[in-house]
Amino acid sequence: MSASLEQTGFDIARIRADFPILSQTVHGKKLVFLDSGASAQKPRAVIDAMVRSMETRYANVHRGLHWLSERASDDYEAARDKVAAFLNAAREEIVFVRNATEGINLVAATFGRSALQPGDAVVVSEMEHHANLVPWQMLRDSHGIDLRIVRITDTGELDFADLERQFADGRVRLLAITHMSNVLGTYTPVERLAAFAHERGARLLLDGAQAVVHRAVDVRAIDADFYVFSGHKLYGPSGIGVLFGKRELLDAMPPFLGGGDMIRSVSYEKSTWAEPPYRFEAGTPAIVEAVGLAAAIDYVNAIGFPAIAAHERALTDHALATLDAIDGIHVVGRAQDRGGVVAFTMDGVHAHDVATLLDKQGIAVRAGHHCAEPLTHRLGLDSTARATFGVYTTMEEIDALAKGLRRVQQVFGG
């Protein structure tokens, strides 16, 4: 571990001890988990918080007049406060959803159908996860918006000249862009994108599913209009995610789903809607999962984002240098500002075969198009293998990956 990491107090052994699953063996080999970008493992603190919630403080929220319901409601709303502080937002601007995907779908279905008129344009990039492409295609087909795709450069960065062209006719009302590519590892220049969009009368939605794990996110400093992320990539549980929306935007948006909890008054004839964020949280929410997410935020805050970012930087540098040194391995994405998502190809070997042969050695990576099929084709590829890093990832695990890849090459006669 580098000196700079020691100075930040980053104790990798202690962190790894916090994650019970990491001590397992797989196929008789020490587990090397390099698939945190798909979903991260859970620290003991998150597991315990959820168990405690179910064992001692669980009932439905916002309804009961009894002690347990008050405790559960307190915990659920405390989780909202925690997320609000995490993003530097107000609590009224934090909507709990199932995941980042649902957050984007919510914006497409509500903001998209109320603030956007047929003929208005939405711009996404070539490097979006399907979650930030398909909902806009659906809105295009049902509501008549124009969907435009801004190009990326061959190094995997946004092409600002093309972005200018996409905005040239003044019809763009929303720029919906990833904060960090789940294939290329590219961080997008979000403050610049916000200024760019706002100067041209458009709003900015950021898909933070990957980025929020690696960097402190301040939606005020960015001046984002919408920001979404998933709990499960941030060492929290699946089934809980977050949509941040600026207060005035949420205020003007119609509900997403109808049902309990999202209403002000209901009669047989008509209903009126609750204020945000409750307007967008129909039905019993993910109560225990919200508690788990709050514990996950406490966990990463305790480590601190300066230390997390430095650790990730060191891992990424080591991974790029190590993989580049192997003949026949080609890392995809060479952005200046890139993080701990490293996708690659191996000459003569399909990514699925790479992943299976690594799995036999206890090394978990993802292979395929990573829910970014158009991007994979844009790169001229059918599939890639992908290693992604978390707070618990070690330099030795990257070395194990490199060794594992050389064995794959041996099996394939390289």
Add this chain to the structure above:
Amino acid sequence: MSDAADVGDLYQRLIMDRARAPLHAGRPAAFDAEAEGDNPMCGDRVQLRLSCSGGAIGEVWHETRGCAICIASADLMADAVTGRTRTAANELAGAFETMVASGAVPDREDFTELRALSGVHEYRSRHRCATLPWQALRAALTKTMETGHGG
């Protein structure tokens, strides 16, 4: 290296040979039926074309974009179904799919080479790689029935 042999037990020589240099890859000028097998989860695609003569499958060609398992399975399948009637080819497809699902190698002569793929059973996420060409075969055989070809 024993470790390499250990991690590579799925990838037997026959599979590697057929994946590197398939004998039935390509697109013929003329054919009687064609069908595709797609796996949207991973992007694998098999395009299958076959000719029919005298109520039996004459020749099979495949264009496979996928992993070693998928390519080898398509190629070994082409060997195995050539000369069979539609009914016999469908029966073989069923026996192959059963082998992948169960891991048990059927005690029959026409599995001498197909048995190389029985190891896929251990890798649930890869079953589809092995069965995708056979799914395309079933679709192509259905088309031969519609067009009056095949037995």
